Amino acid sequence: MAKSNERAITPQSEDFSAWYNELVLRAELADRGPVRGTMVMRPYGYRIWELLQGELDARIKATGHENAYFPLFIPESHLTREAEHVEGFAPELAVVTHAGGHELEEPIVVRPTSETIIGEMFAKWISSYRDLPLLINQWANVVRWELRPRLFLRTTEFLWQEGHTAHADEADAQRETMVATGFYEEVSREIAALPVVIGDKTASERFAGAKRTVSLETLVRDGRAIQSATSHYLGTNFAKAFEINYTSAEGVETLCHTTSWGMSTRMVGAVIMTHGDDKGLILPPRLAPHQVVIVPIGRDSELEAVLIRANGLAEALKELGVRVRIDDRTTLSPGFKFNEWELRGVPLRIELGPRDLAAGVATIANRLSGEKEQLSIEDVAAEIPGRLDAFQSALYARALSFREEHTMSVDSREAFDAAVAVGFASALHCGERSCEEEIKESTGATTRCIPFEAPRETGSCVACGKPEHYGQRILFARAY
RNA sequence: CGGGUUGUAGCGCAGCUUGGUUAGCGCGCAGCGUUCGGGACGCUGAGGUCGCGGGUUCGAAUCCCGCCAACCCGACCA
Numbered sequence: 001m002a003k004s005n006e007r008a009i010t011p012q013s014e015d016f017s018a019w020y021n022e023l024v025l026r027a028e029l030a031d032r033g034p035v036r037g038t039m040v041m042r043p044y045g046y047r048i049w050e051l052l053q054g055e056l057d058a059r060i061k062a063t064g065h066e067n068a069y070f071p072l073f074i075p076e077s078h079l080t081r082e083a084e085h086v087e088g089f090a091p092e093l094a095v096v097t098h099a100g101g102h103e104l105e106e107p108i109v110v111r112p113t114s115e116t117i118i119g120e121m122f123a124k125w126i127s128s129y130r131d132l133p134l135l136i137n138q139w140a141n142v143v144r145w146e147l148r149p150r151l152f153l154r155t156t157e158f159l160w161q162e163g164h165t166a167h168a169d170e171a172d173a174q175r176e177t178m179v180a181t182g183f184y185e186e187v188s189r190e191i192a193a194l195p196v197v198i199g200d201k202t203a204s205e206r207f208a209g210a211k212r213t214v215s216l217e218t219l220v221r222d223g224r225a226i227q228s229a230t231s232h233y234l235g236t237n238f239a240k241a242f243e244i245n246y247t248s249a250e251g252v253e254t255l256c257h258t259t260s261w262g263m264s265t266r267m268v269g270a271v272i273m274t275h276g277d278d279k280g281l282i283l284p285p286r287l288a289p290h291q292v293v294i295v296p297i298g299r300d301s302e303l304e305a306v307l308i309r310a311n312g313l314a315e316a317l318k319e320l321g322v323r324v325r326i327d328d329r330t331t332l333s334p335g336f337k338f339n340e341w342e343l344r345g346v347p348l349r350i351e352l353g354p355r356d357l358a359a360g361v362a363t364i365a366n367r368l369s370g371e372k373e374q375l376s377i378e379d380v381a382a383e384i385p386g387r388l389d390a391f392q393s394a395l396y397a398r399a400l401s402f403r404e405e406h407t408m409s410v411d412s413r414e415a416f417d418a419a420v421a422v423g424f425a426s427a428l429h430c431g432e433r434s435c436e437e438e439i440k441e442s443t444g445a446t447t448r449c450i451p452f453e454a455p456r457e458t459g460s461c462v463a464c465g466k467p468e469h470y471g472q473r474i475l476f477a478r479a480y
Numbered sequence: 481c482g483g484g485u486u487g488u489a490g491c492g493c494a495g496c497u498u499g500g501u502u503a504g505c506g507c508g509c510a511g512c513g514u515u516c517g518g519g520a521c522g523c524u525g526a527g528g529u530c531g532c533g534g535g536u537u538c539g540a541a542u543c544c545c546g547c548c549a550a551c552c553c554g555a556c557c558a
Contacts, residue, residue: 007507007519017552036549091556147481147556154557227558264558297517335518353517
């Protein structure tokens, strides 16, 4: 038993960070790169990203957006055109000063995000109201020199999707930010099985250069929040800086209203931290590289017979659209494989051995419930898709009840401090930056969002006692 | 960038206090054999710039100085 403890990962309750790091490495999701803060996404982790990407990309296209690609390098002077934007990003920029063996006349910035370069191009492409709206998305890597990296959640270089759109007026642009919010919510809930709270960011948490930022917040198992996607209404800030304007139907030269919105590989980290347990990862079926793993048991002629049935089963499952893998590695014991696939989060495992064949059944083990059941080998394939759906729903329901249990509506400072130590605190707030700052310094918690779905409420600020500002409760938590 | 911890084989560690032959152990890896229903076992074997640089010494993984890196906790952030 001591031996098996050594092989297990650190329990969440003992050290959540250690649990997370060990899991990411041992499940072969990712590895660290040689430059501080960089990450190698290994095939298993990258496949999860690809599945997420596929789901999101389909929704982006279905809402009229087109993919394009813009350069990694941005002239430094472009970035400085929007004052708040530069100020926000300056500390985390990677800047190329030498290239081709010489010092460059003008330094080149490695994009931390692409508002500026895309703004520049939009200005060239848009001249008439007939060119609007312009709905563009790109899948790209970006670089932000993070001081405290963490695999998936905060890496120096990360992969994401960034949507950039230009509109004739504010109403249309605001509508666009909600379209993006809509598909992020759908992908979070239906694909990643993550319940999200959607709302506006307070002024202090807003994107550099945005007039309005909408975010999707999830709560992970150590009681911290993760912003899993954001959607920004940029007003005419970037349009002014880059002269993105059009001639209206009335012949008037008019500034565009632009938006941007993004979801990154951080989402994978949110999935790991929301669903994982002490045995390892638990993947929602719709993001699982292998939804079902078949572990054949037996040896010699028994194994041969088992493998024939296993192959037949795998073929039947593939025809039903199930991602299935047979683990036919011969040097590992079944017990080892059980533990390994549990570590790697495979939703359903089918154990198939001589005893099953003799009884005409297959044994199905459920990663979430830990239960095993036996199904007739004739019916098992047909049963799997429904069980995967049920797994997906159960995982979402579990995450939702966790969040509900860790969201406290609080009216006193004492209750507030206790709430943010374990999850979301829902409280009235005065809206003043200095008050947010004081809360952050004393508790580590920041405002997460002003939720859309919240009853109107008035009263006094939970921290300073002044009249509240938002006309409703807002959400606070410690965040990644 | 501050505070803390740690750098010895792919991974996890011992050895360092009190300097002294070929630097050990577990896991993993390779070969062979036996195994195979919850992390199998035996035998054999490969694998090391002891983080880097300097110093003290007849002799440094061990003592001294400097540097670097990683991780954790903060400040910054998707």
